[in-house]
Amino acid sequence: MTTAHKGPGGLTAAWARYIAGFEPAAVPAGVRARALQMIQDGSGALLAAADPRVPTGRLVTGLVRELGGSPQATVVGQGFRTGAVDAALANGTMGYACDVEPHHPEGILHPIAVMVPTALAAGELAGASGARFVAAVVLGCELEYRLSMALGPVEQYNLGFHPSAVCGCFGATAAASFLLGLDEEQTVAALGLAGCQASGLMAWESDPTENARPFQMGMAARNGLTAALLARRGFGGPRAIFDEGHTVFRAFSRNPRPGFLVDELGTRFDGIMELAIKPYSSVSFLHPGLDGLLGIAREHRLAIGDVAAIEMRFATSGAHCVDGNPLKSHCAQYILPVALTVEGLRVLDLFHDRRESDAEVARLSRAVTVVHDDELDRLFPERYETVITVTTKDGRRLETRNGVARGYPEQPLEEAEIDAKFATLCGAVASPGRVAALRDAILGLEQAPDLARYAGLMGARPDSEASGGRMS
Incomplete structure (x- = not known):
């Protein structure tokens, strides 16, 4: 990408305009197909974390169950619903708990772990169609990637920030703002509120429990959805979060390239197309x-x-x-x-x-x-x-x-390998019949009038006939 710059105020306005006017039909068929593959892989990672033997999932879902809330959104693998913001927190945390989710090598990101939980919570709240859910995942992944490249992924690490958390908050805000139908002015506010909440330190590297690491994806999902929900109600936020004063660039980078936010925006979808599928459960x-x-x-x-x-x-x-x-x-x-x-x-x-x-x-x-x-x-x-x-x-x-692992776009896994991984991950809590039904529901999302079938299969409690499978 080149680094052509916009004038003062232009970057925030450009993103707000793009998000508010985003349409599923504008996403090329190949991008939508890639998104479905990543949603499938990310859904498997989520269900793997619902295994009661995974402490992170057990602890975070226990908290949101105890807090209670209106049954707005699904909590994965638990058999209950709760408030959308808490569901985003729990599911976002589970999405990265087992370190098997899709990742973006160049951006050093785990965007699916944030976008699927955010889009599920916001989509259920809004009564969104499956096609809009898929489009929201594409949108959020793209803008998260663009921000990471604009800040510099290595630069963020060197300053002690976690790119997936910092940039994921903005991707989640974009996905939620789109699904909730925010207009341009509301989206400007939502992006500003995302900036107020953007956070995530590499300090999680000192936590051997593996809890703090995925919690930062939960934070990003929760904070992005919160920003969009507040903005929809008329809550104000900084109006030039990318352009003037105490910007995101000033806070999170010493050598930013702001043009990455907008260069070829709407024609390139590297945030989803360059994702890699992990064959191993590790960084x-x-x-x-x-x-x-x-x-x-x-x-x-x-x-x-x-x-x-x-x-x-x-x-x-x-x-x-x-x-x-x-x-x-x-x-x-x-x-x-x-x-x-x-x-x-x-x-x-x-x-x-x-x-x-x-x-x-x-x-x-x-x-x-x-x-x-x-x-x-x-x-x-x-x-x-x-x-x-x-x-x-x-x-x-x-x-x-x-330098190029199996599962990268340059060396993709075979469809049979992706399906086998999905079955193994889901098999920790789901019967073979439920796994097959969930795969069908994901592949049929673009024709689904709502998220009920997908959410129902994701949210059900562990099946007694689950295989307890573990990916190797």
């Missing part, structure tokens, strides 16, 4: 390395007991996030050894430590080194270039380099 930074490691293991027929040490070279800008992180989902020293086990890496491995029960995992975890590589920084975040070197117990050194 996306580790996925090229996981592909490389498992490729070496297959080629040379290595088991975990054959491996003496693993070295992973990664861009300095991202290596700090995976080097010895107390969060198992973000810890190379944990994820790489677990992936080599017979069972492989499973969702629930993020919530109980296999180093405590598997001596081989514990041994190899102490022999994993992450090298912070300044040379690889030149390619980051456009590519998550990773060099994996495996030293075997018999003295061999086996090396591979990869």
Whole structure:
């Protein structure tokens, strides 16, 4: 994208005009098809977090159940409805809990984890059609991505901000404003109120419970919906949040590129088209390395007991996030050894430590080194270039380099693989019949007059005949 700038006040007005005038028919068919695929994948991630064995989902849904509220919107996998804002909080938190949701590599974002919960809550509140729900997800993902690129995703990390949370709040505001039918003036206010609430610190990296990390997606969904609901009632907000005074750019970036907000707006949909589907339950930074490691293991027929040490070279800008992180989902020293086990890496491995029960995992975890590589920084975040070197117990050194993981647009998963992942994730709480019905409901969203069928299948309590499946 180029970086052509608008005049003072122009960026906020341009976004408000675009959101208020957005129409599902303006979204190309290929973009809508990609969105349905991402909604399917994100819905599986949501249901996986409804498994009672996942503490994050259990705790956040327990809170909103206790608080109570008007039955406006679905809480995923719990068999009850509550106020739309609290539903967005709970579902947004669950959307990122298991670290298996679609992600945007270049933007370093998890927009589906925010947009599906926001659009579900706002869509149920507004009585929206399935087509408008899908369009809202596209809109929110696109504007979240544009803001992250305008602020600079690495820049946000370097300042200690979580791009998915900060930018996700604006994407959620856009999705909710569209579904609730805000006009341009109301949308200007909603965007300003999003700016007042935009937040999310990388401090979650020090929380080994894995609760604070997904909570920030819940915050973004809740805050974006709140901004739109208040603006719809006439509540005022800053009128030039992207343009004048204490702007988003001034708060969250030292080197912004504001033109990313509007360049080719309405003709490009990179926010949804460039999303990647995760084949592994872990931070996306580790996925090229996981592909490389498992490729070496297959080629040379290595088991975990054959491996003496693993070295992973990664861009300095991202290596700090995976080097010895107390969060198992973000810890190379944990994820790489677990992936080599017979069972492989499973969702629930993020919530109980296999180093405590598997001596081989514990041994190899102490022999994993992450090298912070300044040379690889030149390619980051456009590519998550990773060099994996495996030293075997018999003295061999086996090396591979990869920057594009399976599941990226350049190396997409087969439809059968996507469906198998969906069935496994949903299988933690849903029977095979319910899983099949949910997939059909998602693929039929554009013809659905409302969200009742999708919401009903997502919101039902765990089935007694669920398989308890776990993605590996």
